[in-house]
Amino acid sequence: MLWTLHTLVVTGPIMLNAHYTDLLRGTPQGAVRALLGDPIQDSTQEVVASVPAHGDVLVLVDASELDGFAYFWLTYWLYPRHVQLSADLAAASTTSATSIVYFQRADAPALTAPSGYALRSEITAAGGAHTLVFVKTEAST
């Protein structure tokens, strides 16, 4: 009986603090965030809709994302596309990937369309961040 009471006292607040209002409003993103940067998280679904369904994708991210959750996150949502992750913008000019996605933070340098690629979409995120999606010109149709 004591264990039951203890369970009630501990579990009750945990359950009642679980952002149900946000969840029921259909804005769970406001309640629960993944363990990675906002620019990647906020524009992932639009990126998935923008890049071709197959082929390699070079994803350019901030260096702080390289050793974290970003690789797993992006390989999950972009599957079956093969993801190459890099923090080096120069990789955009040497890659043979079908698409290039650049998660550009507000203070990060700009990236113009590399030779052979065309800008397919530009997604603006909060805080001045941008996500640029480039697609190989022969794959863009």
Add this chain to the structure above:
Amino acid sequence: MTVLVAGLVLGLYILISYGVGRLIVAVAGFQVDGLVRAGCPLIGAGAMAIQLWIFGVIHVPWFVIFLVGPWVVVAAIARRRLVAAMRDDAEALRRSVGSLRDLDPLTAGIAAFTLATLGFYLLNLLAQPLVGWDAIAMWMFKARVFFDSGSVNLANLPVYPLVGSRHLDYPPLFSLMVDTTWVLIGRIDDMAGKSIGLMFLISAVGAVMASLSPILGRRLTVLLAFILVAMPAMQTSFIFPYYIGYADYALATLILLSLAFLYRSARVGRDEDSTLAFVFASFAALTKNEGIPFLLIVVVVLGSGVAWAMLREHDRPTVRLMATAVAVLIPVLAWQVYARVHGFNSDVLTKAHPSWTVGVLTSRAHTIALFFWHLMNRLDDYPWLAAAWIVSTALTALSRYRRLTLVWGVFSAQAIVLGLALLLTPNDVSFELNTAADRLVLQLAPSLVLLLGLALRELPRRNVAEISAGEAIA
């Protein structure tokens, strides 16, 4: 809308899993009661998951018609048994609903809290976005890879320095269950897929109710069922979105069911209950690597029972038991062979171990003990779980009830194996403790509640009589 659709898909999946599981036990001629019914969704879900695996091997597309079709044919052939089974189930459901009217206010209140907690969990599972590390990196990712290729094939994943962190060696059953939900609707639904943990929770509650109600009475059983559902250790699995061990609760439920059937097994290694204990232990080994030692422990126990019977009573195990054992063991062995052939090895096998000196082991044991001691001071249920094991151990020692000793022994052996895994890990022990300790506790906590309930049966008869009298008055 997304929540509603995911909820409907989840409901459909659990219903079909129950139907397939119920069909299997009916056709196999098992005696069906509450405990078997509690296991039916997992039997069905496991069977359909393995069915998809086989389809991949023989190049049958993962279409819903091919998934459900064979079961419809079996149901048509065994329609008399199926109709009888449905009548039995309807009658059992009617009795269960009818008995709710007889609950005393306290029991009814606790039962209401239990249902409310289940409702909160369901809402969380369906509405929280998919953000958990292991879900994204491992379990759901594997499900996507399998679904995309229509086969259990991880060999073509691109090489990446971090690929080892996906734990490709982990068995495929959980991801294949996720795939089953997607095959049923013909597309990927992340929210429905990540919510299948609810099916395991429902089975766990059913198993505890069916196991304990006849021996403890309704009030105490409902109290323990509430603890099983709502104890803080469960929150990592059903409330917190960053939870990093996605299949641990599935493994916990499979271990719980195996122990529940083992407790009921009057002729260890030879009867229906032993068969089902073996089935769930095999499913555990096909869910996570921690299930493999559990299966080995169960094999030793059941094998001892078979050997004893053959030597002393010249009694051989039945063909049904042997056939079932082989049928569920093949996928377990097949996965181990597949993983080894493709070089998907556990850290324990691939990483360099430190030199095991007495000093290193003592230091690690001290670190582990200290870590769990600090957990005891936290505002959660670790002290209660420790107390539950101590009470269960004391009552088991006082009792001479062989089957309780058996369940206690298997449970404690699994706990020792997990402790040894922590002690002998090639990784940094502090890292392992910080990332894995709560998951290992989660794997054992439901079975500990069951063990406590079974052990309470050994309380002096007067107390049990009081429980019954209390119920009679209520």
